[in-house]
Amino acid sequence: MSALRMFLVQTKMNFVWYFQRDGELIFWTLAMPVFFLVLFSFAFSSGPNSGSSGFLVPGIIGAQVLSSGFWGVGVMLATFREKHLLRRVYLTPMPPWVFFASLVAYRMTLLAAQAVILIAVGGLVFHVHVIGRPWEILAVLLLGTATFVSLGTIVGALARTTESANNIASVLTVPLAFLSDAYIPIDRFPHAVSSALRLLPSTQFIDTFRDVSIYGAPLSHYGAWLGMLALWTIAGTVISARTFRWL
Amino acid sequence: MEQAIVVEALVKRYGSLAAVDGISFAVPSGTIFGLLGRNGAGKTTTLECCIGLGKPTAGSIRVLGLDPTRSAGLAALRPRIGVQLQATSLPEKANAGEVLELYAAYYGIAPRGAEMAERVGLDGKLDREIAQMSGGEQQRLALALALQHDPDVLFLDEPSAGMDAFGRRIMWAEVERLREAGKTIVLTTHYIEEAERLCDRICVLQRGRIVADAPPADLVAQYGGDATVSIAADRFAPDTALQALGAWTQTEQCWKLATHGEPGLALAAIVTHANAIGAKVDSLDMHRPTLEDAFVALTGETLLESAQ
Numbered sequence: 311m312s313a314l315r316m317f318l319v320q321t322k323m324n325f326v327w328y329f330q331r332d333g334e335l336i337f338w339t340l341a342m343p344v345f346f347l348v349l350f351s352f353a354f355s356s357g358p359n360s361g362s363s364g365f366l367v368p369g370i371i372g373a374q375v376l377s378s379g380f381w382g383v384g385v386m387l388a389t390f391r392e393k394h395l396l397r398r399v400y401l402t403p404m405p406p407w408v409f410f411a412s413l414v415a416y417r418m419t420l421l422a423a424q425a426v427i428l429i430a431v432g433g434l435v436f437h438v439h440v441i442g443r444p445w446e447i448l449a450v451l452l453l454g455t456a457t458f459v460s461l462g463t464i465v466g467a468l469a470r471t472t473e474s475a476n477n478i479a480s481v482l483t484v485p486l487a488f489l490s491d492a493y494i495p496i497d498r499f500p501h502a503v504s505s506a507l508r509l510l511p512s513t514q515f516i517d518t519f520r521d522v523s524i525y526g527a528p529l530s531h532y533g534a535w536l537g538m539l540a541l542w543t544i545a546g547t548v549i550s551a552r553t554f555r556w557l
Numbered sequence: 558m559e560q561a562i563v564v565e566a567l568v569k570r571y572g573s574l575a576a577v578d579g580i581s582f583a584v585p586s587g588t589i590f591g592l593l594g595r596n597g598a599g600k601t602t603t604l605e606c607c608i609g610l611g612k613p614t615a616g617s618i619r620v621l622g623l624d625p626t627r628s629a630g631l632a633a634l635r636p637r638i639g640v641q642l643q644a645t646s647l648p649e650k651a652n653a654g655e656v657l658e659l660y661a662a663y664y665g666i667a668p669r670g671a672e673m674a675e676r677v678g679l680d681g682k683l684d685r686e687i688a689q690m691s692g693g694e695q696q697r698l699a700l701a702l703a704l705q706h707d708p709d710v711l712f713l714d715e716p717s718a719g720m721d722a723f724g725r726r727i728m729w730a731e732v733e734r735l736r737e738a739g740k741t742i743v744l745t746t747h748y749i750e751e752a753e754r755l756c757d758r759i760c761v762l763q764r765g766r767i768v769a770d771a772p773p774a775d776l777v778a779q780y781g782g783d784a785t786v787s788i789a790a791d792r793f794a795p796d797t798a799l800q801a802l803g804a805w806t807q808t809e810q811c812w813k814l815a816t817h818g819e820p821g822l823a824l825a826a827i828v829t830h831a832n833a834i835g836a837k838v839d840s841l842d843m844h845r846p847t848l849e850d851a852f853v854a855l856t857g858e859t860l861l862e863s864a865q
Contacts, residue, residue, distance in 0.1 A: 312662075323648075323655055327655075328648075328650070401640050402635060403636045
């Protein structure tokens with residue numbers, strides 16, 4: 311009971327402190343992805359209805375999942391440590407899992423909001439239609455978020471300062487978004503390269519998410535990739551738990 | 558008396574530097590224990606080892622019979638201790654009421670925001686964001702967070718640092734209230750006045766070692782030196798009765814008595830004698846030994862230099 315209350319209050323405060331009162335963050339999380347969608351849709355295609363927006367909507371949502379893990383969780387944790395917030399929390403009886411669960415809940419809710427906005431803009435402006443089964447789409451989104459939050463936590467565990475966490479997060483997020491079928495189709499690369507890139511968890515997640523949501527492919531076709539993502543999640547969680555420092 | 562805290566042969570090294578170099582002390586339940594020393598004397602390191610924030614290089618620590626250096630001991634201890642750290646560390650966009658609400662949830666108690674705000678002099682300021690609060694207000698909120706769950710043992714690291722006179726008065730009153738409620742308190746300070754006023758026992762630290770550990774009055778009696786009375790008066794000289802009070806020295810214009818006895822009585826006797834022999838008194842000065850004198854005698858240093 312008390313753990314549930316801790317979780318609920320902590321999650322509420324995450325929203326109020328780190329989102330609602332932070333105008334810059336509201337802009338970056340809600341407006342920037344839409345800006346990217348509009349910009350890339352015109353940059354990479356001959357106009358609306360060319361099909362590239364259908365590629366981009368799930369791609370940008372996927373890229374947001376990556377950045378949510380590496381920036382949103384990884385850098386945030388390093389900042390918390392540097393500002394001695396983690397130290398103070400470490401002194402209280404709150405179990406660590408409550409702290410991380412509320413961070414994940416906060417990030418997942420923001421991602422869901424981003425996804426809804428991108429799908430709405432994609433549908434209204436670029437006639438992108440989501441034809442997949444809602445629960446399958448949600449399942450892939452949740453698994454992908456779990457994967458990249460757990461990998462992002464490793465960044466937060468290993469980085470000594472906010473600055474180094476920032477650097478690690480940019481080195482991971484920006485190239486990965488371009489190499490993982492998020493913004494540009496990796497089939498444009500030589501076959502050997504695109505096959506290698508399909509071994510990345512980011513590519514497997516984004517491709518699965520796109521195929522299930524936009525092309526209506528059944529989730530069962532992606533069992534191997536979903537299994538890989540689950541393994542990454544477990545590995546990320548275990549490594550984070552072993553290396554995370556509160557002090 | 559039951560010991561709330563027992564520290565034995567504690568050593569904490571950072572590389573080749575021994576921040577704490579083999580210290581032992583015990584704090585009986587219901588008493589206030591002060592760690593007094595300059596910056597870098599090892600006060601904060603000692604306190605942090607007691608609350609699980611630092612892992613000792615050697616030695617043992619028991620708080621309420623539990624070992625804070627082991628995770629099981631620390632887990633059992635956390636709900637029973639309250640901590641105010643030196644650097645307040647709360648989310649900038651949070652307001653005081655929300656932080657108290659969250660910490661109430663951490664400890665599984667009903668939020669006591671209004672009550673705590675009143676106790677630490679933040680009434681009417683619960684909706685103020687941390688970033689808008691002064692350093693002293695943040696310190697008082699940190700004190701409220703340490704107190705809200707009514708812990709048995711409190712650890713206050715430089716509780717009055719950055720506080721103005723108002724904040725310090727509130728903090729002192731709160732510590733005195735906690736003493737009456739039977740709480741055990743460990744506080745670090747480099748304010749002599751604070752140590753003297755609040756602490757039942759003071760442990761003087763210098764470069765990671767204990768140089769003295771006793772009630773403040775005992776420290777003063779043992780190390781503070783003699784009380785002195787100085788008198789400058791025409792044709793004055795102590796008679797045999799006055800000479801029996803202590804050691805007299807004469808400088809150009811003044812006679813100075815150093816005494817173990819009560820300086821107020823010596824002062825009265827001196828003035829009576831001066832009047833009796835018709836000596837006109839130009840100046841009189843009495844100095845009772847203070848904790849500061851004891852500190853200087855013990856460490857060969859003043860505390861003042863360290864207090865910015």
